[in-house]
Structure formats: structure tokens, C-alpha cells
Amino acid sequence: MAVWDKLIPWIIMFFLGGAAGQYVNYPGPVCAVRRSTVTLPCNFTSPKPSLQIIRVVWCQNHEICQGTTPSVYDSENQNNDPRYQYLGDKKGNCTLQIRDVRMKDSTTFRFRMEANDSSGHFTGQSGVKVTVDTDPTEMQITSSTGETAVTKGQTVKLHCTARCTFHQLEVAWFRDDNALSETGPALQLRNLMAKDSGNYTCALKTNINRRSQLYSLHVENGAGPDPSRVSVTVVAGASVAVLLALCVLVLVIFVITRKRAAAGPRAGGDEVEQKRPDAIYSNILMPAKQELRHGQETEQAVEDVSYASVQFTHKNQPRAAVEAEDAIVYSTVASRS
Known part of the structure; x- marks a missing residue:
């Protein structure tokens, strides 16, 4: 019970x-x-x-x-x-x-x-x-590309895995027995270069002597761009773009300046051109006026001469007749007296 x-x-x-x-x-x-x-x-x-x-x-x-x-x-x-x-x-x-x-x-x-x-x-x-x-030696490395030979300039991610799933595994990475600064279950390699080639291993940070099997990575010289050359190309392209922009800006400023400079003399030129026909007209008109004036003076002189001649002739002939008549009258009166 x-x-x-x-x-x-x-x-x-x-x-x-x-x-x-x-x-x-x-x-x-x-x-x-x-x-x-x-x-x-x-x-x-x-x-x-x-x-x-x-x-x-x-x-x-x-x-x-x-x-x-x-x-x-x-x-x-x-x-x-x-x-x-x-x-x-x-x-x-x-x-x-x-x-x-x-x-x-x-x-x-x-x-x-x-x-x-x-x-x-x-x-x-x-x-x-x-x-x-x-058995940590059962840990292994897999690649995101699935290939051990990759091309220069590529990006590859290496994963440190175990025989079964796990959570929050603290991992240390090695290349040719040299410790890398990266930590964690995944190692990302960007812009691969020849120096990234080697034998990679991973291990628990608490037991780095028990590492995974080797994973050989070989970086080949292929069509992939060299990061250093890519950087130089980008810098050169940016410099050329800046120079072109400056040239265009200088050209625009030059054109605007020329237009403004051309607009000023043209306004003054209009006045000069406006004055120039007046000068030409006055130059043409002055000789004509002088010639006309000269002709008028000549005609006036001729008329004066003619008038004087006419007046002179008209006065001389009647005066002689009058004097003759006066003399006749005077002689007649004197005779009668």
C-alpha cells in the first residue's frame, strides 16, 4: 500500500x-x-x-x-x-x-x-x-562554388561543417597552418588573388589542434580582373570624367563670354552705322548746297550786272535827250528874251 x-x-x-x-x-x-x-x-x-x-x-x-x-x-x-x-x-x-x-x-x-x-x-x-x-576530425570544409580551382577576382565562401547539425559553433580558420583573422563557421574570400591559394583547415577555437580535413584552393589566372588594375582603371575613368566635365564648363563659360562681348560692340556699332549714313548724306549734301549756292550767287551777279546795264542804258539815253531838250528850251527862251 x-x-x-x-x-x-x-x-x-x-x-x-x-x-x-x-x-x-x-x-x-x-x-x-x-x-x-x-x-x-x-x-x-x-x-x-x-x-x-x-x-x-x-x-x-x-x-x-x-x-x-x-x-x-x-x-x-x-x-x-x-x-x-x-x-x-x-x-x-x-x-x-x-x-x-x-x-x-x-x-x-x-x-x-x-x-x-x-x-x-x-x-x-x-x-x-x-x-x-x-571526433572533430569529421569536420570538413565545403565551398560555395563546389570547385577547388577558381579564377582570379572571384568571390568564394568556405563553410566549416560537421557530421551533424550544430548551433553557434566557434571556429578558427587556417591557411597553410597560418591562423587567419576571420572567425565563425563561414569564411568569405573576396577578389581572389594568387596569394589566396593554399590548404585551408578549420577547427574549434577551444581545440585548435583537432582540425578538419584539408581543403585545397587554387586561384588561376583567368579572365577575372585583377583588383589592383580594376582600382586603377576606376580611378583613371573618374579622372577623365572630371577633366571632361571641366572642359565642358570652360567651353560654356567661353561661349557665354564671347556672346556678351559681341553684344556690346554691336550696340555701339549700330550708333556708328547710324551716324555714318548721316555723315555720308551730309558729305553729299554739302557740295550740292555749295554748288547750288555758288550758282545762285552767279545768277545773282549776272542779274545784277544785267540790271545795272539795263538801268545804265535806260538812264543815259533819256538824260541826253532831256539835256538836249533842256538846251533847246533854254536857247529858245533866251532867244525870245
Whole structure:
């Protein structure tokens, strides 16, 4: 009887969890490379929204994840393992991050919520299965072009992958055993040159001695443009464009200046031309006036001479006759006397 009393709470929690499994949403199976960092996205909904969630727990390999079950994270525990970081809250986000993944993490993780009333307690039994890759040498490099021989000037992206999927893998890159400054699961090489040829490898930053298989990249001299020549060509083209623009501007200013200069003398020239016909007309008119005046003076002189001649003749002849008549009269009077 005592055994049944102990089993009844477990049975009730088991059926409650199965009946309400949709309250916790887990990602699909996750594969993590040993000593890497992996994130388990998760969200939840309270079975009874009227209740307040006061405790959240993540545990390993336990169906109910309650009581004295060992947990990797407990919101009420101040001594949680720092490798397990809870990125969620008590309202709907239950994301868990595992750092420095170890072999013991290759198991099923489950999330449990507890409310201020036992009727709101719930564990998502489906959980999320984590698989740990024990052999980093299984990591490999793939290329975005799918070819190991590429042309100078191309852009290639190299991806560091593992045998299974993973999240937030911290990667170090090497070329001919020389460490590169780039980090992350992808290495992008732009404007490839001959110096980019070599054997590439990738490894976890926490264990750089366990690298991936070699990936040989050979940059060939093809039709691809040399970046240095492209830069020189672009600069030269820009310089020519600027010079042409300046020449056009100078030409426009020159044409405008010439037009303005031509417009000024033309206005003055109109006055000169206007005055010039008057001068020509006066030059023509003056001799005509002088000739006319000279003719008039000549005619006047002729008329005066003629008039004087006429007047002289007219006066001389009558005067002689008068004097003769006077003499005759005088002699007659004298004789009579």
C-alpha cells in the first residue's frame, strides 16, 4: 500500500504531462561538436494562464524532472553549473544554452515549469535529444562554388561543417597552418588573388589542434580582373570624367563670354552705322548746297550786272535827250528874251 501511495503522484504527473504535451515546444534533435556551444530554442505556455509561474527547471534523463531529480538549471538554485545558461524567463521563453559541450551532454533534456498552485505544474516529456560528436576530425570544409580551382577576382565562401547539425559553433580558420583573422563557421574570400591559394583547415577555437580535413584552393589566372588594375582603371575613368566635365564648363563659360562681348560692340556699332549714313548724306549734301549756292550767287551777279546795264542804258539815253531838250528850251527862251 505504501508503494502505491508513492507511485500515485508520479502516475498523475506522467498522465498530466502526456495529456498536455503541447504546452512546451522543443526543437528537433540537435548535434553538437564536443567543446562547442549549442543553443536549445524553447518556448512554453502555462497550463493555467490564471496561475503564476514561480519556478523553471531543466534536467537530464528524467521523465518528470521533479523532486530530487538532478537538474542542470533550477531558478531556485544559486549554484547552477555555469556551463548551462538559461536564456529564457518565466513568461514563455525557456531557451537553454550549453557551453563547452561534453560527452555527458549527449542525452535528452527536458523542461519543467511550476506555478503557485500544484495544478499548474507541468513537464514537457518529449524533450530535446542532444548528440555530441566525439571526433572533430569529421569536420570538413565545403565551398560555395563546389570547385577547388577558381579564377582570379572571384568571390568564394568556405563553410566549416560537421557530421551533424550544430548551433553557434566557434571556429578558427587556417591557411597553410597560418591562423587567419576571420572567425565563425563561414569564411568569405573576396577578389581572389594568387596569394589566396593554399590548404585551408578549420577547427574549434577551444581545440585548435583537432582540425578538419584539408581543403585545397587554387586561384588561376583567368579572365577575372585583377583588383589592383580594376582600382586603377576606376580611378583613371573618374579622372577623365572630371577633366571632361571641366572642359565642358570652360567651353560654356567661353561661349557665354564671347556672346556678351559681341553684344556690346554691336550696340555701339549700330550708333556708328547710324551716324555714318548721316555723315555720308551730309558729305553729299554739302557740295550740292555749295554748288547750288555758288550758282545762285552767279545768277545773282549776272542779274545784277544785267540790271545795272539795263538801268545804265535806260538812264543815259533819256538824260541826253532831256539835256538836249533842256538846251533847246533854254536857247529858245533866251532867244525870245
